[in-house]
Amino acid sequence: MTADPETRLRADARRNRDQILAAARAIFADHGPDVPMEEIARAAAVGVGTLYRRFPDRESLIREIARENFDRMLSQARAAADEEPTAWAALVRILRHSHELQLSIQLAMLSPMAHAVLQNDPKTEEFRTGLLRTIDEVVRAGQAEGSLRTDIDTGDVAILAAMLLRRVPKGRFTAIADLATDRCTAIMLDGLRAGVGTALPGRPLTADDIEPPGRTTPR
Amino acid sequence: MTADPETRLRADARRNRDQILAAARAIFADHGPDVPMEEIARAAAVGVGTLYRRFPDRESLIREIARENFDRMLSQARAAADEEPTAWAALVRILRHSHELQLSIQLAMLSPMAHAVLQNDPKTEEFRTGLLRTIDEVVRAGQAEGSLRTDIDTGDVAILAAMLLRRVPKGRFTAIADLATDRCTAIMLDGLRAGVGTALPGRPLTADDIEPPGRTTPR
Amino acid sequence: MTADPETRLRADARRNRDQILAAARAIFADHGPDVPMEEIARAAAVGVGTLYRRFPDRESLIREIARENFDRMLSQARAAADEEPTAWAALVRILRHSHELQLSIQLAMLSPMAHAVLQNDPKTEEFRTGLLRTIDEVVRAGQAEGSLRTDIDTGDVAILAAMLLRRVPKGRFTAIADLATDRCTAIMLDGLRAGVGTALPGRPLTADDIEPPGRTTPR
Amino acid sequence: MTADPETRLRADARRNRDQILAAARAIFADHGPDVPMEEIARAAAVGVGTLYRRFPDRESLIREIARENFDRMLSQARAAADEEPTAWAALVRILRHSHELQLSIQLAMLSPMAHAVLQNDPKTEEFRTGLLRTIDEVVRAGQAEGSLRTDIDTGDVAILAAMLLRRVPKGRFTAIADLATDRCTAIMLDGLRAGVGTALPGRPLTADDIEPPGRTTPR
DNA sequence: TATGAATGAGGATTCATTCAT
DNA sequence: GATGAATGAATCCTCATTCAT
Numbered sequence: 001m002t003a004d005p006e007t008r009l010r011a012d013a014r015r016n017r018d019q020i021l022a023a024a025r026a027i028f029a030d031h032g033p034d035v036p037m038e039e040i041a042r043a044a045a046v047g048v049g050t051l052y053r054r055f056p057d058r059e060s061l062i063r064e065i066a067r068e069n070f071d072r073m074l075s076q077a078r079a080a081a082d083e084e085p086t087a088w089a090a091l092v093r094i095l096r097h098s099h100e101l102q103l104s105i106q107l108a109m110l111s112p113m114a115h116a117v118l119q120n121d122p123k124t125e126e127f128r129t130g131l132l133r134t135i136d137e138v139v140r141a142g143q144a145e146g147s148l149r150t151d152i153d154t155g156d157v158a159i160l161a162a163m164l165l166r167r168v169p170k171g172r173f174t175a176i177a178d179l180a181t182d183r184c185t186a187i188m189l190d191g192l193r194a195g196v197g198t199a200l201p202g203r204p205l206t207a208d209d210i211e212p213p214g215r216t217t218p219r
Numbered sequence: 220m221t222a223d224p225e226t227r228l229r230a231d232a233r234r235n236r237d238q239i240l241a242a243a244r245a246i247f248a249d250h251g252p253d254v255p256m257e258e259i260a261r262a263a264a265v266g267v268g269t270l271y272r273r274f275p276d277r278e279s280l281i282r283e284i285a286r287e288n289f290d291r292m293l294s295q296a297r298a299a300a301d302e303e304p305t306a307w308a309a310l311v312r313i314l315r316h317s318h319e320l321q322l323s324i325q326l327a328m329l330s331p332m333a334h335a336v337l338q339n340d341p342k343t344e345e346f347r348t349g350l351l352r353t354i355d356e357v358v359r360a361g362q363a364e365g366s367l368r369t370d371i372d373t374g375d376v377a378i379l380a381a382m383l384l385r386r387v388p389k390g391r392f393t394a395i396a397d398l399a400t401d402r403c404t405a406i407m408l409d410g411l412r413a414g415v416g417t418a419l420p421g422r423p424l425t426a427d428d429i430e431p432p433g434r435t436t437p438r
Numbered sequence: 439m440t441a442d443p444e445t446r447l448r449a450d451a452r453r454n455r456d457q458i459l460a461a462a463r464a465i466f467a468d469h470g471p472d473v474p475m476e477e478i479a480r481a482a483a484v485g486v487g488t489l490y491r492r493f494p495d496r497e498s499l500i501r502e503i504a505r506e507n508f509d510r511m512l513s514q515a516r517a518a519a520d521e522e523p524t525a526w527a528a529l530v531r532i533l534r535h536s537h538e539l540q541l542s543i544q545l546a547m548l549s550p551m552a553h554a555v556l557q558n559d560p561k562t563e564e565f566r567t568g569l570l571r572t573i574d575e576v577v578r579a580g581q582a583e584g585s586l587r588t589d590i591d592t593g594d595v596a597i598l599a600a601m602l603l604r605r606v607p608k609g610r611f612t613a614i615a616d617l618a619t620d621r622c623t624a625i626m627l628d629g630l631r632a633g634v635g636t637a638l639p640g641r642p643l644t645a646d647d648i649e650p651p652g653r654t655t656p657r
Numbered sequence: 658m659t660a661d662p663e664t665r666l667r668a669d670a671r672r673n674r675d676q677i678l679a680a681a682r683a684i685f686a687d688h689g690p691d692v693p694m695e696e697i698a699r700a701a702a703v704g705v706g707t708l709y710r711r712f713p714d715r716e717s718l719i720r721e722i723a724r725e726n727f728d729r730m731l732s733q734a735r736a737a738a739d740e741e742p743t744a745w746a747a748l749v750r751i752l753r754h755s756h757e758l759q760l761s762i763q764l765a766m767l768s769p770m771a772h773a774v775l776q777n778d779p780k781t782e783e784f785r786t787g788l789l790r791t792i793d794e795v796v797r798a799g800q801a802e803g804s805l806r807t808d809i810d811t812g813d814v815a816i817l818a819a820m821l822l823r824r825v826p827k828g829r830f831t832a833i834a835d836l837a838t839d840r841c842t843a844i845m846l847d848g849l850r851a852g853v854g855t856a857l858p859g860r861p862l863t864a865d866d867i868e869p870p871g872r873t874t875p876r
Numbered sequence: 877t878a879t880g881a882a883t884g885a886g887g888a889t890t891c892a893t894t895c896a897t
Numbered sequence: 898g899a900t901g902a903a904t905g906a907a908t909c910c911t912c913a914t915t916c917a918t
Contacts, residue, residue: 013877036912047879052914152406159399160406163383176428179421180378186419187371187379191410200405202398209395229897232902255887266904271889451898474891485900490893590844597837598844601821614866617859618816624857625809625817629848638843640836647833667918670881693908704883709910711881 017054019044024065029103033062033114059117066107066118070127073104077134087141088148091192094138095161095185102165102181104131132158132207149194155205157192164188236273238263243284248322251330252281278336285326285337289346292323296353306360307367310411313357314380314404321384321400323350351377351426368413374424376411383407455492457482462503467541471500471552497555504545504556508565511542515572525579526586529630532576533599533623540603542569570596570645587632593643595630602626674711676701681722686760689768690719716774723764723775727784730761734791744798745805748849751795752818752842759822759838761788789815789864806851812862814849821845 023043027035037058041051055061077094084090095101107114118124135154142148164184191197242262246254256277260270274280296313303309314320326333327347337343354373361367383403410416461481465473475496479489493499515532522528533539545552556562573592580586602622629635680700684692694715698708712718734751741747752758764771765785775781792811799805821841848854 016878037914038912048914049879049881049916050877053877056914058913152402155395156399156402156406160403163385163403176374176424180375180424182420183371183375183424184379184382186417187375187410188407189410190416191406191408193415196412196415197409198405201401205395205399205402229900229902231896235902256889257887267889268891268904269902272902276889448898454899475893476891486893487895487900487902488898491898495893590840593833594837594840594844598841601823601841614812614862618813618862620858621809621813621862622817622820624855625813625848626845627848628854629844629846631853634850634853635847636843639839643833643837643840667879667881669917673882694910695908705910706884706912707882714910 013054016044016046016050020046020051020054020061021065021068024061025069025103028062028065028107033058033065033107062107062114062117063121063123065103066114066121067123067127069100069103069107070124070131073100074127074130074134076100077131081134081138086147087138087145090138091135091142091148091157092189094135095165095189096182101161105162105165132210136207143194146194149192149197151197151200151204152192153204154207155209158207158210159205160188160192232273235263235265235269239265239270239273239280240284240287243280244288244322247281247284247333248318248325251325252277252284252333253330281326281333281336282340282342284322285333285340286342286346288319288322288326289343289350292319293346293349293353295319296350300353300357305366306357306364309357310354310361310367310376311408313354314384314408315401320380324381324384351429355426362413365413368411368416370416370419370423371411372423373426374428377426377429378424379407379411451492454482454484454488458484458489458492458499459503459506462499463507463541466500466503466545471496471503471545496551500545500552500555501559501561503541504552504559505561505565507538507541507545508562508569511538512565512568512572514538515569519572519576524585525576525583528576529573529580529586529595530627532573533603533627534620539599543600543603570648574645581632584632586630587635589635589638589642590630591642592645593647596645596648597643598626598630670711673701673703673707677703677708677711677718678722678725681718682726682760685719685722685771686756686763689763690715690722690771691768719764719771719774720778720780722760723771723778724780724784726757726760726764727781727788730757731784731787731791733757734788738791738795743804744795744802747795748799748805748814749846751792752822752846753839758818762819762822789867793864800851803851806849806854808854808857808861809849810861811864812866815864815867816862817845817849 020040024040027040027043037051038048040061041048044051051061055064080090080093084093107118132154135157139148139152139154139157143150165181239259243259246259246262256270257267259280260267263270270280274283299309299312303312326337327343351373354376358367358371358373358376362369384400458478462478465478465481475489476486478499479486482489489499493502518528518531522531545556570592573595577586577590577592577595581588603619677697681697684697684700694708695705697718698705701708708718712721737747737750741750764775765781789811792814796805796809796811796814800807822838
């Protein structure tokens with residue numbers, strides 16, 4: 001029975017692992033996950049060999065980055081739900097954790113490569129389920145307390161967040177990227193507020209619309 | 220004096236060219252512009268050689284797709300601005316031309332590759348300028364008529380649209396993609412409505428924030 | 439029994455054929471025979487199709503160019519041998535026909551492609567034999583009359599000419615190319631003059647060293 | 658501070674690099690520098706990838722081959738100028754280093770591809786200048802000592818050497834190639850000897866005719 | 877264990893040749 | 898018969914992954 005991979009490593013090996021993850025995190029957030037492995041190794045100041053020893057292929061690296069991030073994201077969302085006085089405040093806090101959330105969304109929903117990799121990864125499932133459940137909770141509470149419009153559902157909120165929080169490719173808009181994200185988030189929140197809206201087309205999108213029960217296995 | 224490249228082609232060549240453009244349009248919209256050229260050729264049911272005869276490299280194909288799309292997009296926006304009774308209705312109509320607009324946004328703002336290619340392409344400039352000017356017009360009119368909130372500007376609208384209308388990678392959400400886009404657009408519009416909003420952070424983003432005057436230089 | 443290909447052609451077809459040959463001659467002399475076929479067609483102001491109708495592949499074009507040139511070259515050499523008062527004068531005249539001779543040498547000895555094509559082409563054989571026989575004649579006469587050094591033979595003269603008369607690639611030396619060729623030829627002739635030389639290494643190279651009897655079929 | 662690229666390489670990498678250079682040297686000398694990279698790799702018994710790791714593109718391989726060769730060639734020429742008792746002996750020795758000199762000439766003067774690559778390569782410049790200066794020295798000394806004809810100059814010698822020492826394409830003349838080269842060189846030297854010559858056309862060609870001062874700019 | 881070298885498959889592009897108009 | 902379009906094989910180069918040191 002080996003323990004957590006994170007645990008039983010010699011100090012230097014551990015340091016390498018951490019450098020690799022940090023480098024990959026930064027690069028993935030900026031350019032998405034399809035950069036040359038050598039570039040990641042270089043940014044981590046290790047050889048490719050070392051990178052491949054720690055993560056046998058690109059997929060496993062992506063998977064690890066995703067897990068870390070998902071973990072953090074989920075606990076932040078839980079904390080928001082538990083600690084904020086109103087559901088609305090919780091929603092605002094969740095949606096404004098934009099940096100962490102951005103990477104989550106990159107990985108969970110946007111990059112086709114990451115998406116393919118994470119398909120059927122149990123840890124990802126766990127995260128997705130957990131996060132959706134938390135949002136679900138907040139959404140219902142918000143509607144109950146009268147702060148959130150009632151013609152929407154969890155799926156709407158998740159998709160809206162996913163769309164808004166994708167990182168705009170670096171190089172363009174760099175100067176105003178953060179401000180733009182904040183303003184868009186705020187506008188979105190205004191659009192979600194109870195009582196303001198016109199009728200929406202279709203029907204509320206639920207958590208199941210995003211994670212259809214029994215979707216599963218490709219190939 | 221040769222006419223439009225589209226015009227003076229033998230019937231079969233013309234058909235192939237159209238098939239190529241159609242294939243590329245579809246593939247670009249779904250996966251962005253960095254798919255193998257062979258795949259595009261296969262989708263168009265021609266050999267690679269034919270693809271390269273029409274478009275000497277990937278860039279020129281991207282450029283052509285972009286121009287077509289930009290042309291259509293711009294004239295639709297102009298028509299909306301000119302024909303709709305209120306500025307608000309014009310804005311709604313523009314933002315709901317989502318299919319065309321989605322590809323525009325992919326090409327003009329999102330894909331790093333497309334972005335690199337279109338840098339300094341005069342036709343693209345023309346489009347960007349024209350479209351921004353049209354939105355500008357609609358935004359001011361909307362604020363004047365009291366339908367659009369006054370703490371935003373053209374840049375906010377453009378960025379918001381860019382973020383919302385990016386296509387979610389196929390394979391995920393396919394079933395509800397269109398509905399989701401429509402609902403998100405509607406929620407965004409509600410958030411833009413005058414009188415509903417809380418205070419936004421920062422300052423209104425203008426057209427110049429997106430297209431800083433005298434940007435140009437690549438690399 | 440069909441007549442000469444040159445003979446039974448409609449006027450326009452004939453004109454095309456001539457344009458193609460002229461274009462190919464010029465291009466081959468400057469850049470050697472491995473330029474794109476399209477370029478030759480363009481220079482001849484015909485479509486590739488026409489080029490291929492006249493010359494079913496690159497080889498047959500090369501072959502035709504070579505034959506023409508060889509014919510001219512051979513008759514010039516014969517004329518020199520027959521008309522000049524001394525053997526030395528004939529040799530000088532032959533070696534100074536540099537333009538025609540340059541192309542001959544490009545084709546017969548230098549371009550690997552042309553060389554491969556002309557292997558075993560009967561017309562080439564005929565030319566080579568004829569030219570060597572003529573030089574042979576002149577060489578023996580020159581040695582008999584005491585103008586040409588006696589420790590050389592026909593093969594030496596042919597190889598020396600081949601080396602000196604290769605065209606230097608265009609672009610470099612363009613300005614002085616012709617002068618340089620003339621001066622080198624003159625120096626070479628001085629080196630061939632009777633009585634001046636130091637001992638040469640090895641043995642005289644004969645015509646057979648160049649065209650070993652019964653060499654024939656490759657592959 | 659890293660040492661020579663040749664120095665700090667793992668033993669096996671070093672061996673591969675040497676094999677690649679040896680293979681390229683041989684192939685370039687015989688066929689010029691535009692052979693498929695795969696063929697070079699095969700001849701060196703490595704994969705293409707390895708070839709490209711060492712030399713990121715064809716150009717850098719050509720450059721390296723050229724530098725090596727130029728270095729050797731230049732020091733041989735200097736040694737000849739310094740060590741031989743007479744200028745004439747030095748000239749003879751220089752022009753007879755034919756193998757090394759052949760490759761130098763292929764690269765420096767003949768192959769259009771190599772020529773393009775070496776344009777503006779400082780090391781090449783250095784070589785060309787150095788070699789021409791050395792020949793210049795020898796030429797003047799030879800004319801002063803009365804062994805070399807006085808109606809020529811450095812440019813004539815360089816061009817003559819360039820023309821004579823081009824390798825004849827393999828496959829033809831293989832048997833007698835070396836003998837032919839030696840004999841032609843000897844005849845050329847006889848033609849350069851003082852006192853023997855008829856008047857040459859034009860004017861002496863100087864080093865500057867070959868390397869016009871301030872030529873540089875490509876394209 | 878860390879490193880960086882080696883490998884080869886895959887994607888871009890060119891061009892000789894064939895074929896529909 | 899002329900044209901220029903279509904095809905696909907060949908070549909360049911990159912990068913994921915494996916392996917020797």
